[in-house]
Amino acid sequence: VSESRLLELYGTCLGVVVPSKLEGFGYAALESLAAGCPTLVASGSALGEVTADAATLLEPDQPSAWSRALQELVSDTTQNSEDRVAIRRNRACIFSSKRLAEELLAVWRAAVDRS
Secondary structure: OHHHHHHHHHHHHHOEOOOOOOOOOOOHHHHHHHHHOOEEOOOOOOOOHHHHHHEEOOOOHHHHHHHHHHHHHHHHOOOOHHHHHHHHHHHHHHHOHHHHHHHHHHHHHHHHHHO
């Protein structure tokens, strides 16, 4: 799927649900936040750290909590308010490719300077 098509798909969804118990980084959740989508993620993996307060964090083994969160997602008309969308997008910006590359380059330079 192309990046433009992916953004189009995120733009048509009510939200993104990432219930993974074992998640290496959480690209799906991060892409969702970058698109401004409401995002539900499982606790106990990297998802909580990556999404912070921009997503709803839920216990992975609590189906009733996921059910309530999904019902709220559907009924809450403020999910797509400008403020909430901005919080999501701002969190995703922390993990931009450019920023990560700049920070990695700084680490490499520091390592070279020490040697």
